[in-house]
Each structure stands twice: as C-alpha cells, then as structure tokens.
Amino acid sequence: MPIQVYDPPALAPGALRVTPLGGLGEVGRNMTVFEYDGKLLIVDCGVLFPEEHQPGVDLILPDFEPIKHRLDDIVGVVLTHGHEDHIGAVPYLLRLKKDIPLIGSGLTLALVEAKLKEHRVKPFTLTVAEGQREKLGPFDLEFVAVTHSIPDALAVAIRTPAGMALATGDFKMDQLPLDGRLTDLRAFARLGEEGVDLFLVDSTNADVPGFTPLERSIGPVLDQVIGGAPRRVIVASFSSHVHRVQQVLEAAAAHGRRVALLGRSMVRNMTIAAELGYLDVPEGVLIDYKKARNLPDDKIVYMSTGSQGEPMAVLSRMANLEHEIEVGEGDTVILASSLIPGNENAVYRVINGLTKLGANVVHKGNAKVHVSGHAAAGELLYCYNIVQPRNVLPIHGEHRHLFANAQIARDSGVPAERALIVENGSVIDLVDGAAQLVGQLDLGFVYVDGSTVGEITDADLKDRRILGEEGFISVIVVVDAATGGVISGPEIHARGFAEHDKVFDSVKPKIAAALADAAQQGVRDQHALSQVVRRTTGRWVNQSLRRRPMIVPLVIEA
Structure with missing residues (x-):
C-alpha cells in the first residue's frame, strides 16, 4: 500500500517536532531531525548499503530535501557512535554547509574526521562524554553511556520546554562488556524519574527473544x-x-x-x-x-x-x-x-x-563467532520498565523490527496509541506530553554512484536491471524526410541474447509496415516514429521470445 503523503501544519509554539529521514523500514540511513522554536537538531546521519536490485550503486543517503532550505537553522549533528549507518552520510550533508557542528564521543569524531579528510572537509566538532550536558540553541543535551559493538557509543537525552526525548542510538545491555563500559541504566532510570516524553528506541533485535549473548x-x-x-x-x-x-x-x-x-x-x-x-x-x-x-x-x-x-x-x-x-x-x-x-x-x-x-x-551459522550489538526483546522490556516513557517511537529497523518493538512497549504498559509505528518522512509533534503523527513527507532514495550524488533515479536502476536480466536491442532505420518511407533498414543488433541476430529477420517487415502506416497518417516527428519502432519490436520480442529487453530505436531522416 503506497504511503499517503500530506503536508504537516505549521509547528505550534511550544511544540517539539520529530522527523525521521532514514532508518525506519531499513537497517541503515539513520537520521532524525528535531525541531523546536525554529531551530533544528539532527541525530545521526548514516548511509544504507545497496542490495542486488540496485546495481552499480555505491551508497544510499537519507533524503536531505526537507532541510536543504533550512541549513542555517541547524544547531548541530549529534552522532551516537562511529558505524557507517550512523556517520557515513556526514560528508554529503557537509557538502551543503561545511560549518554545521558535529557532536560526539572521541572515537566517533575521530572516525568522522578521517572520513571527512578524504572529502577535504575540516569540520567544526565538539567532543562529549557520558554524563556531560551541553546546550545547543533551545536543545539541552545530556549524553549517556551505552554498550554497543563499537566503543564510546552514546545515547542522548534532548530536553526542550516541550518535553524530553531520549534517543538510545544502537545499544545492548551486555553486563560484562570487553571495555567495562556498561549501558548506564541508572541514568536511564534518573531520566525516567524526571519524565521521558518520547523514547526513540533501537529496534534491530526486537524480534529476538531473551537477551543478546555476552x-x-x-x-x-x-x-x-x-x-x-x-x-x-x-x-x-x-x-x-x-x-x-x-x-x-x-x-x-x-x-x-x-x-x-x-x-x-x-x-x-x-x-x-x-x-x-x-x-x-x-x-x-x-x-x-x-x-x-x-x-x-x-x-x-x-x-x-x-x-x-x-x-x-x-x-x-x-x-x-x-x-x-x-x-x-x-x-x-x-x-x-x-x-x-x-x-x-x-x-x-x-x-x-x-x-x-x-x-x-x-561463520555464525556453524560456530559462535559473533554476537549482535543490539538489544534483544528481554533487554528492551527492561528498558521500558526502567524509563516508563509517555510515548515511544521505535527506530532503526525493518518493519518487522519496528512492530515487534512497539509491541514490547505496549506489553510494558505504554498505551497502544502512544507506541507509534511510522515511516521515513513521518512528522511527529510532541504537544502537552502526547506524540501525534501530523504529516508525511514524500522522501526518496538518494543514490551515490561513483562521483555522482542524487543523479541516478529508480528509473535508471530499472533500466540497469533490464539490461542485466533481459538484454539489449538497438534498431536503426533511415526514413525519407519528405514521405516518411523507409530508405534503409531496419538494422537490428542485440546483446545479451542467446539467439543469433538472424532471428530478428521476421520482425523487420513488421517494423517497416508500421512505419509506412504512420507515414500515411502524416506522422513525421522522429520521436513519434521511434516510439512506433519500439512498440512494434517490443510486442514481437515479448510474443516470440518471451523477453522484455531494453529497446533503443534510432530513426534517421534523410
């Protein structure tokens, strides 16, 4: 079912707006925008890696379109940890505005700075640690230690006059972590006592029962x-x-x-x-x-x-x-x-x-050589019981993960209407302690293909898949500019076909006849004649060879 797109209303005074631009319905592209009093705070800015149906694509970025015209309103980008699905798109965001401040732990910022060096960008950074509080515009930030599969990961509590949001980032509750750095559940409990109005929770292992192994x-x-x-x-x-x-x-x-x-x-x-x-x-x-x-x-x-x-x-x-x-x-x-x-x-x-x-x-299928860095269902339930949030927004996961996470929240006592399952581009407003979906932006995939960013479209990828799966046919015809009659051709060349080019001999008269009919009806436009050639060839190939190749007609007037 297609997503229904509708514009959100203007943000009411005293309300906090939250818009995920990536990371929902997918494992990657994590990026969430918080808005209060005309200022924007971004949490994470990551990439998604392409799948087989996206041939030639190197990376997939969040869609920055909703914030492109508001770059001066961004007070900073908080990076929860140094994995590519949380920091990989930072260079592409800073292409739009180089002086957007980056906030994160020592290791996270070191990894980002090394990446930005390759893009010849020297960022403005603020190094933070667990227990630290920083004020960025109207946002009062507190950083909390969490355990993950990379050191120095942080959750972030975002206080505003509209209420407090707590974003876990990626985390688990390993009780014997290699570096001795535990997820700080005491801080989670303290924040819960203060009142967490919106809890944004890692969903990746929400459908895995029990606890993640040590x-x-x-x-x-x-x-x-x-x-x-x-x-x-x-x-x-x-x-x-x-x-x-x-x-x-x-x-x-x-x-x-x-x-x-x-x-x-x-x-x-x-x-x-x-x-x-x-x-x-x-x-x-x-x-x-x-x-x-x-x-x-x-x-x-x-x-x-x-x-x-x-x-x-x-x-x-x-x-x-x-x-x-x-x-x-x-x-x-x-x-x-x-x-x-x-x-x-x-x-x-x-x-x-x-x-x-x-x-x-x-590998993991035949030996215990890896454990996940994400909290399983038992750990999430503990967190909900400790934090006791008013509203929950499952993030970071495919739809099955988001639904499983929302169900855990409901099981812990969060009202069903307060456990929101939304999409990338959903606009959620927090007003008087209640989170409500108020809009849905039309977001797309932004593909990095070599040196180009955002130039490749889904239609281009469809063409690539057709080329890879169905082959390619070119049809060259020379027609009389005055009469529209065929002077030379059709000449047909195919690639990616098992059959010899002679198999197309039977369609050539059909193409010539279709062009003659078009000429009798007064058609002289080259594009229109090309479409005649494409349709005739495509119909014959589909019926005779059971194929749907890419067909490139070239009609030349003489």
Whole structure:
C-alpha cells in the first residue's frame, strides 16, 4: 500500500517536532531531525548499503530535501557512535554547509574526521562524554553511556520546554562488556524519574527473544578456531568492530601468530582506535601485510573487511581469485559478523566461493563467532520498565523490527496509541506530553554512484536491471524526410541474447509496415516514429521470445 503523503501544519509554539529521514523500514540511513522554536537538531546521519536490485550503486543517503532550505537553522549533528549507518552520510550533508557542528564521543569524531579528510572537509566538532550536558540553541543535551559493538557509543537525552526525548542510538545491555563500559541504566532510570516524553528506541533485535549473548563469549571460540587452524587464518569483520579485532589480536598472540590488517578502512579505523587507546595491541603482533607473505602459513592471521559480501571488499576478491592473497586448501576463514538484511545472497556466494577453493569457512551459522550489538526483546522490556516513557517511537529497523518493538512497549504498559509505528518522512509533534503523527513527507532514495550524488533515479536502476536480466536491442532505420518511407533498414543488433541476430529477420517487415502506416497518417516527428519502432519490436520480442529487453530505436531522416 503506497504511503499517503500530506503536508504537516505549521509547528505550534511550544511544540517539539520529530522527523525521521532514514532508518525506519531499513537497517541503515539513520537520521532524525528535531525541531523546536525554529531551530533544528539532527541525530545521526548514516548511509544504507545497496542490495542486488540496485546495481552499480555505491551508497544510499537519507533524503536531505526537507532541510536543504533550512541549513542555517541547524544547531548541530549529534552522532551516537562511529558505524557507517550512523556517520557515513556526514560528508554529503557537509557538502551543503561545511560549518554545521558535529557532536560526539572521541572515537566517533575521530572516525568522522578521517572520513571527512578524504572529502577535504575540516569540520567544526565538539567532543562529549557520558554524563556531560551541553546546550545547543533551545536543545539541552545530556549524553549517556551505552554498550554497543563499537566503543564510546552514546545515547542522548534532548530536553526542550516541550518535553524530553531520549534517543538510545544502537545499544545492548551486555553486563560484562570487553571495555567495562556498561549501558548506564541508572541514568536511564534518573531520566525516567524526571519524565521521558518520547523514547526513540533501537529496534534491530526486537524480534529476538531473551537477551543478546555476552561479547566476551566470542573470545574462547576465536581462540579455539585460530589455535586449531593448520594454515592461514583470515577473519572478516566490520572495519569499525574494535572489540572483535581486539579478540583476534589476543587469540593470535596466544598461539604465536602475527596479524596483518587488510582493507583501507580496516587499517584506518584500527590505527585511530590504537592511537586513542581503544585498541590494545600486544607487542610485536601486528605486521604489514606485504611482510606477512614471508611468514609460514601457520604463523599468520589476516584481519580483513568484506563480511557482508561487498563486491569490492577484500574477502569477495579473495573468493573470486582477484586478490594477491590466494585462499587455498587448509586455510580457515572466519566471518565474525551477523548478516545485515539484504546481504544474505552476497554473503553465501562468498562462503561458497571460499569453500570451493578448499577453505574451512566458519561463520555464525556453524560456530559462535559473533554476537549482535543490539538489544534483544528481554533487554528492551527492561528498558521500558526502567524509563516508563509517555510515548515511544521505535527506530532503526525493518518493519518487522519496528512492530515487534512497539509491541514490547505496549506489553510494558505504554498505551497502544502512544507506541507509534511510522515511516521515513513521518512528522511527529510532541504537544502537552502526547506524540501525534501530523504529516508525511514524500522522501526518496538518494543514490551515490561513483562521483555522482542524487543523479541516478529508480528509473535508471530499472533500466540497469533490464539490461542485466533481459538484454539489449538497438534498431536503426533511415526514413525519407519528405514521405516518411523507409530508405534503409531496419538494422537490428542485440546483446545479451542467446539467439543469433538472424532471428530478428521476421520482425523487420513488421517494423517497416508500421512505419509506412504512420507515414500515411502524416506522422513525421522522429520521436513519434521511434516510439512506433519500439512498440512494434517490443510486442514481437515479448510474443516470440518471451523477453522484455531494453529497446533503443534510432530513426534517421534523410
């Protein structure tokens, strides 16, 4: 059912407006805009990675259209943590206005600054920590420590005269985190006592019962797999998963192996994490990957990117024999990450390719080599009971996650009408303690394709899919400019067809006849004649060959 678009009313004095521009109905593109008294505060600004039905696309951005004309009203962008689905679109937002302040923890801002350096942007930043309060325009912000699969993650409480909103960011309630930094439930409880009017809650694992397993339960499994590997070990993970890299470094050191980092983002992020003290590198364990080639096979661990089957990442190139490190018999490959929805086929292709090359592939499906960074249903229920919010807005997740999260909120006592399930572009106003949907903006996907941003449309992607799945036919016809009669052709060339071009001989008279009919009716416009050629060819190909290829007619007047 299509989303009904309707404009929201003008924001009433004393009301807080909340508009998610991404992250709802998807795992990625997280971005939410808060408005009070003419000023805007943005929480997160991330990217979504393309799926197979979006060929050629590099990244998908939130749609900035609703705020493009209000850039001067933005008081800052709060970044909850350093994952790409929360910070990846920052460079594209700062293209619109370079001096928008960025607020986040030390590691988060270091990762963003490294990314912006590649875009030749030096940002204005404000480093914050848990327990800190900052005032940005009409927004009074308080930052709360949360545990996630990357260090230094923060939730943010946003106080305004209209009430308080609490956005969790991505979080879980690991009681024995590797860095000892717990989700601060005491702060959640204190904020709940003060009164949380709108609770924006991570939904990613809302449909998973119970509690997310402990991060440290992965260490012994990695130790066992690495210790028992007869030859080389290749571990693939997110390039920002500092905790997982820490565990790999420790397991490698325990078994006398060196570790080489592969992939530009992996090297960049772990260098930053080590410099800031978030990654503890055992003495003498890290080695440059070029020097690692000289080590015996049972003395090396490669830590790489590509756990999601990304075509250009290290692991995919290894599976396709396109990387200088050739995976072979006896090698062990560990995929130390969960599957992001939509990436399943790509990941299984990589697993199959590596298995075919003789590798032993260890992944979440056959060993406990990864735990999620997101709270499961039991943890969410605890949070609702602690915070006791007046209104709930599930964020960050596909629709099944959002619905499951809303149901947990209702189970905890939140009235059904106060647990809002909305879409990207939904406009929610908080007035007198009640959150209400007041509008729906028409948002689209903004595709990054090479150096172009926003130029590729859904129609272009449809054309790419047709080219990839159905083939391509060009039809060239020369007609008399005066009479419209065919002088030369039709000449037909096809690509992506099993049949020989001679199969099209039977349609050529039909094209000539259709053009003759059009000429008799006085049609002389080249575009109109091209459409005649397209329709005639398309009808014949569909009926005769059961195909719907892209047809490009070229009518030349002489």
